[in-house]
Amino acid sequence: MSSNLAEGVSAFTSNAFLVEGERTVLVDAGANFDIVSRIRERVDETDDLDAVILTHTHPDHVGNVDAVRDAFDAETWGFDPDQPAVDNVIEDESRVRIGDDDYVALHTPGHKNDHLCFYSGDASALFAGDLVFQNGGFGRTDLPEGDRDLLIESIDRLRSVVDDSLAAMHVGHGPSVTQRPYDHVEMAARAARLG
Template identity: 70%
Template structure:
C-alpha cells in the first residue's frame, strides 16, 4: 500500500510516500506540514525514511519524523544533514514488501536517487521526471541538464512498458503508461 501523506497540503512541499509492508518506509518526508499525525492515522509502524534527495522541500520534516518514530534515514550522501546511512548506486533496498534497485540519477541534485522494483512495477522518481513529460529543474545549485538527460535515459533503459506506477516528487502519481511519460521527459529535456 502506497499513500502520499502530503496529499492536500497547501504549503510548499514534496510528496511523501508511506509504503506499508514488512518494512514500512517513508520515501521523502515533505516539508511545511506536520507529517507525524498523517503517518499515525495510517496505523503504520514506520521502520525507516528513504530519501530521493535532500532539497529542503523533500527533507523539511526529516528530523521531526525521525524523532517521532525513532527511525533513521537512508540516502545517497551521508555528508548531507540528517542522512544516517548511505545507499549506493545499484544497491537493493527493501521498501514495503518489495525489493527496489537504487539508481543514482544526478542532474537535479548530485545526491538524487530513483528506486525501481521490476517485481512490483513501481518507480519512485523523485524530482527526475514528472507526469506528462515534465522533468526536474536544472537551474538550482548542482543542477546539470546534461547529467539530467543521462539520468532520464538510464531510468528509461531500466524500466519497460510493464511499469505500472511512477510516484513523483511533485504532482500526481502516474498510473497509466508511466513509461511514456519518461520517454516524453527525455525528449523534452533535450529540447530545453
C-alpha cells in the same frame, strides 16, 4: 500499498509516500506540514515506521525529517552521508526493501548530485523523485548542482532500466502516474533535450 501523505497540503512541500508492508517506509519526508500526525493515522505503534528513504536532500523533501526521527526513532537513508538529513548510505544499484518489495537504487544526478530513483520490477513501480514527472516534466536544473546534460544522462539511464510494463510512477511533485507511466518517462527524455 503506497499513500501520499502530502496530498491536499497547500504549503511548499514534496510528496511523501508511506509504503506499508513487511518494511514500512516513508519515501521522502516533505516539508512545512504535520507529517507525524498523518503517519500516526496509518501506523499504530510508534516503532512501526522502519525507515525514511530520501530521493534527494532539497529542503522540500527533507524539511520534516527531524520531526519524523524524533517521533518514530526512524533512521534515514540516502545517497550522500555528508548531508545532515542522511543517517545511512544507499549506494548506486544497491537493493532497498520498501514495503513488501525489493527496489534497486539508481543514482540519477542532474537535478541534485545526491538524487536517487527506486525501481522494482516485481512491484512494477518507480519512485522517481524530481527526475521526471507526469506529462514529460523533468527536474529543474537552474538550482545549485543542477546540470541539464547530466539530467538527460540520468533520464536515459532510467529508460534503460524500466520498460513499458511499468505500472506506477510515484513522483516528487504532482500526481502519481498509473496510466502508461513509461510513456511519461519517454516524453521527459525528449522534453529535456529540447528545453
